[in-house]
Amino acid sequence: MELPYAEPYKIKMTEPIRPSTRAEREQWIREAKYNLFKLRSEQVTIDLLTDSGTGSMSDRQWAAMMTGDESYAGASSYFRLKEMVGKLFDMPYFLPTHQGRAAENVLFSAILKEGDIVPGNSHFDTTKGHIEFRRCHAVDCTIDAAADTQLEIPFKGEMDLGKLEKILKENPKEKIPCVVLTITNNTAGGQPVSMRNIRETSELCHRYGVPVLFDSARFAENAYFIKTREEGYADKSIKEIVREIYSYADMMTISAKKDGVVNMGGFVAMHSEELYRKVMQYSIMFEGYLTYGGMSGRDMDALAVGLDENTEFAQLDARIRQVKLLGDLLDDYGVPYQRPAGGHAIFIDAKKILPNLPKEEFIAQTLGIELYLEAGIRGVEIGSILADRDPETHENRYPKLELLRLAIPRRVYTDNHIRVIAAACRNIYERRESITSGYKITFETPILRHFTVELEPVKK
Numbered sequence: 001m002e003l004p005y006a007e008p009y010k011i012k013m014t015e016p017i018r019p020s021t022r023a024e025r026e027q028w029i030r031e032a033k034y035n036l037f038k039l040r041s042e043q044v045t046i047d048l049l050t051d052s053g054t055g056s057m058s059d060r061q062w063a064a065m066m067t068g069d070e071s072y073a074g075a076s077s078y079f080r081l082k083e084m085v086g087k088l089f090d091m092p093y094f095l096p097t098h099q100g101r102a103a104e105n106v107l108f109s110a111i112l113k114e115g116d117i118v119p120g121n122s123h124f125d126t127t128k129g130h131i132e133f134r135r136c137h138a139v140d141c142t143i144d145a146a147a148d149t150q151l152e153i154p155f156k157g158e159m160d161l162g163k164l165e166k167i168l169k170e171n172p173k174e175k176i177p178c179v180v181l182t183i184t185n186n187t188a189g190g191q192p193v194s195m196r197n198i199r200e201t202s203e204l205c206h207r208y209g210v211p212v213l214f215d216s217a218r219f220a221e222n223a224y225f226i227k228t229r230e231e232g233y234a235d236k237s238i239k240e241i242v243r244e245i246y247s248y249a250d251m252m253t254i255s256a257k258k259d260g261v262v263n264m265g266g267f268v269a270m271h272s273e274e275l276y277r278k279v280m281q282y283s284i285m286f287e288g289y290l291t292y293g294g295m296s297g298r299d300m301d302a303l304a305v306g307l308d309e310n311t312e313f314a315q316l317d318a319r320i321r322q323v324k325l326l327g328d329l330l331d332d333y334g335v336p337y338q339r340p341a342g343g344h345a346i347f348i349d350a351k352k353i354l355p356n357l358p359k360e361e362f363i364a365q366t367l368g369i370e371l372y373l374e375a376g377i378r379g380v381e382i383g384s385i386l387a388d389r390d391p392e393t394h395e396n397r398y399p400k401l402e403l404l405r406l407a408i409p410r411r412v413y414t415d416n417h418i419r420v421i422a423a424a425c426r427n428i429y430e431r432r433e434s435i436t437s438g439y440k441i442t443f444e445t446p447i448l449r450h451f452t453v454e455l456e457p458v459k460k
């Protein structure tokens with residue numbers, strides 16, 4: 001008999017999960033103003049809010065923390081991380097930051113000016129926030145196929161080169177400080193970008209004299225999909241694929257809380273010394289001195305090890321198999337989601353489940369609240385609350401998709417938890433016709449409102 005698959009690690013430490021009743025959850029979500037971010041973690045049974053900073057570190061990472069050098073300047077931890085960044089991405093200039101959006105803040109402070117255009121394949125919300133905050137325009141050039149959740153194609157996160165070229169042609173290069181390629185494409189469902197699209201995007205931008213920035217939060221998962229789905233890469237190691245990917249980038253920002261498998265951290269890296277010299281003052285102003293930039297020495301050491309370990313095939317394989325297990329179970333139950341299963345999450349297609357709910361009542365948010373009430377599972381809305389209002393017209397923006405993202409933290413939950421999640425989704429799907437009304441906003445901030453928004457049921 002062929003032996004079944006098993007994860008390439010065993011578990012050394014556990015953390016208890018507190019169960020709850022439906023009545024408790026009804027009270028807690030009301031007190032949280034129907035915003036899942038406002039729940040206390042003890043009020044959540046299975047937390048799928050994000051895979052960011054929520055992974056479980058390895059024993060080697062914990063051991064590396066003990067070697068952390070907390071010197072203000074020139075810490076050896078910094079040099080160990082710098083060496084790893086050089087080895088993986090071949091970028092000699094780098095600045096640590098406390099997380100991904102801080103990396104965006106540091107870099108964009110140096111390269112964006114009011115009125116600029118920053119095209120990309122579905123900018124992440126903080127990236128879009130940092131662009132719009134500077135009165136610049138984030139223009140989405142994702143392929144149209146990404147909006148059809150039932151279409152199964154291997155690289156659904158790609159840049160549409162036609163849309164991108166139109167912008168590059170119609171605007172002077174001085175107005176386009178960079179193009180952002182996000183790998184994997186989080187907003188479109190954790191969908192990857194092929195090496196071919198990465199290369200062609202880079203070549204196109206360079207033809208127009210525009211540099212390319214890779215938003216790299218889930219770069220290793222993207223490399224895994226290239227290895228397993230793109231012709232010519234099956235025999236290459238993840239590290240070799242990563243090096244090729246970054247040979248097409250001019251600069252990168254990364255939230256290391258995802259594929260770096262640390263609880264906190266990020267960085268900016270680049271090839272150009274001239275650019276580094278322009279950017280470094282913003283690191284000092286916003287993050288910290290150049291050799292720590294908002295990170296503790298011990299965290300830089302844990303990150304160096306995390307980056308090394310998580311660019312090995314077996315680690316990525318275990319993770320992506322678990323996400324796929326959730327997708328396969330949802331297939332069995334007929335629950336629609338963005339196909340194929342993504343790298344870090346399953347994105348449930350809320351519009352398909354609640355087709356009669358008006359978009360003004362926040363379809364994906366309504367589904368998210370239902371899932372919490374059903375089983376104490378916390379996902380996150382990727383829909384019109386996240387999309388914010390248009391900065392100029394102040395009208396609500398209603399994206400094509402209303403998704404409920406169920407992000408799977410790395411090495412945290414077992415396949416039994418995955419089965420509970422799938423069963424809870426199935427229960428909601430079976431009673432979907434009983435969900436006839438949603439929510440309205442009672443408080444919101446002008447930018448990145450989804451973190452702090454307050455809601456109440458439309459029908460009480």
Ligand code: F0G
Nearest residue numbers: 050052099100101124126186215217255
């Ligand atoms: N870029 C992408 C593609 C991201 O997914 C994130 C964060 C960031 C940038 C910002 O990084 O959180 O470290 O400041 N995504 C998290 C998520 C929050 O849940 O997907 P950060």
